Amino acid sequence: MHSRSDDPFDDALTAATDRILAAVRGTAASNPVVIIDGRSGAGKSSLAARLIRAWPLRAPAQLLALDSVYPGWDGLARGAQYARERVLVPHARGRIGIWRRWDWELGEAAEAHAVDPALGLVMEGCGALGAASARLADVTVWVxxxxxxxxxxxxARDGEAFRAHWDMWAEQEETHIADDRPQEIADIRVRTP
Incomplete structure (x- = not known):
């Protein structure tokens, strides 16, 4: 356990990290999958980074941020489905998953990345958690x-590039939340200030 700081956001992420690490240690898997979903700006990426740094198993975990695979500003659902099909399903079957990074500036797929099924995996991003992906995970989180x-x-993180797309993105988040109910199926719920 960690001591409290003067930063409530940091404190919320620290407490959440401790809870997720305990859940990972409690799984029987040598290569556990953690899915972190939530709304934009809630702290998913920061939480995932902390989790990767503090991973409690001998072998390190891999990180897939859905920001790397969404095919543009209107691609929340397609990016989540792509990650599930290309990464989560192969990982669950003991096969190498391959995903291609989306180049936001060029608006096209870029280099390929492999995901080793022998290692743990942390996948974070809005749209990541639904009924189909939850079945492929050991620990699920809503932030x-x-x-x-x-x-x-x-x-503050993404600047003006995001401002013009905020409403469209928020609408996709709302659709995902209404259709997939990630906040209800998550093992761990995190509230940041």
């Missing part, structure tokens, strides 16, 4: 927070 705080963090 959310107040809309104003999330928006401020997301725009």
């Amino acid at each position: 959310d927070g107040p809309a104003d705080s999330r928006r401020a963090r997301a725009l």
